[in-house]
Amino acid sequence: MGVRQFSFTGGEPFVVRDIIRILEYALGLAPSLVLSNGTDPVLRRLEAIAVLAGRPHPLSFRISIDYADQARHDAGRGEGSWRKAWQCLAELHRRGFPVSIARQRDSGEDTAAVDLQYRELCLGHGLPGGTRIVSFPDFLTPGAHPDVPLVSEHCMTAHQTADSRSRFMCHFSKMVVKKNGRMRVYACTLVDDDESFDLGGRLDEAAGVRVMLRHHRCYSCFAHGSSCSEIHPG
Ligand code: SF4
Structure with a gap:
């Protein structure tokens, strides 16, 4: 892949x-x-x-x-x-x-x-x-439900560029995790407290799934930018 x-x-x-x-x-x-x-x-x-x-x-x-x-x-x-x-x-x-x-x-x-x-x-x-x-930024504890603005498709096109969108962790990486004895693929490392970000059991299939940015941490990414998937400089 x-x-x-x-x-x-x-x-x-x-x-x-x-x-x-x-x-x-x-x-x-x-x-x-x-x-x-x-x-x-x-x-x-x-x-x-x-x-x-x-x-x-x-x-x-x-x-x-x-x-x-x-x-x-x-x-x-x-x-x-x-x-x-x-x-x-x-x-x-x-x-x-x-x-x-x-x-x-x-x-x-x-x-x-x-x-x-x-x-x-x-x-x-x-x-x-x-x-x-x-x-x-403060991502809050897993399972928290703070009241933050929803990141819509319009937000992502009007306030982000193709370049800034490409730097969202969910754009260029996925999280693979073992949950209840099964391999699951999540949109990123920040959203595995929400089952709706479970993209399935195969990395190749998950890579093609559209991610809706409805998690409160998506707003942190949108407003502040952040990534756990730093690419090795070498
Ligand atoms: S928190 Fe949301 S916007 Fe940020 S990388 Fe994860 S899925 Fe994408």
């Missing part, structure tokens, strides 16, 4: 016992990206992860550091998480893996100032100042 990249997300992918074997296999086929919390499950398996650098395709990591402020990050993820996430980034970078950072975006924030704080933190932890930082 011409798949260009595999991305693995969770929860935390490294709590899966077979994740190293899975990545080993995937990296024989295409570049792969792991989205991780960057805590003990990664730190404990660093030596096994290092071996994956020798596979035919590159492996990259995106680690969540929600805020440039340690206390704020740890308040959401547990005491010590911030320090471990930076340690993971540094250890993975030291082993030659491209790394990026996922952060939360506050409404009304000074994005340039926040990104500068992250750059300084990167440099302080031995990472390149140009480390990619991907920011996400």
